[in-house]
Amino acid sequence: MAPKVEAKPKCKISASRKLSLKILLLARATEELEAEKAAREEAKVEYLGEKLPPLQLTGLNEDDLQKLCRQIHEKIEVVDEERYDCEAKVFKNNRDIHQLNLKVQDLGGKFKKPALRKVRVSADEMMKALFGSKNKGSMDLRSNLKSVKKEDIKQEKELTLEVGDWRKNVEAMSGMKGRKKMFDA
Known part of the structure; x- marks a missing residue:
């Protein structure tokens, strides 16, 4: 046997009756809102009366x-x-x-930041990552550094020794001869 499916009974209240009930509910709600507003105003006046009594300024x-x-x-x-x-x-x-x-x-959100890890990369691997397979030769960064020769260091020391004592230089420049040297240079 198949179970009986009971049909849902239709609402027995007419449309005009529903409308009149809705209007009554709205009217009741507005009355309650107005009563609430009046109660708030009354509480406000009472609070101000407690905190701030009327001033008596006459006869002071x-x-x-x-x-x-x-x-x-x-x-x-x-x-x-x-x-x-x-x-x-x-x-x-x-x-x-x-x-x-x-x-x-x-x-x-669906996006979650991954935890970053430190990665050690050699110069060759970094160049491959930057330039791709175009850079075939290995890049030795030390070969590009400027080399300093010992002869250059010796020449710099000799130049500093030639300048010598600064007092001698000042004495040579003093007087009119020194000024003439400055203009001639």
Whole structure:
């Protein structure tokens, strides 16, 4: 025997009834939103009434007014410090959220950075990698270095000895003769 498949019964509520229920639900939701807004405003007024009582300025002399101003300034400083602390917390939390979002994106992505390893490559292998098979001869980097001969070193020492003492050079250049030598050179 094949099992019976029961057909799903159609909704017995008419379209006009559905529409009227939807309108009633929306009206109820708007009423609740307005009541919530009024409750928030009432809580705000109550909080400000606690923190900031109404000022009594009539009948105060100058000293009392100055004291009152100092008290108000102290309260402002306390509130400003609290505001700064809250802003710093919000900024830190936003930065942390942003970093965590980046981490989630990195983890969710398909690309994964491979771990790099140190590889020792000789000069010949590096040249082959750079230029391919075009460079057939091996490249000996030491052969390209400049060689210094001992004769060059001896010549440099002789030149420094010829210059000699700097005082003699200054004495030779002193007076009009020295100036004439400078112009002649």
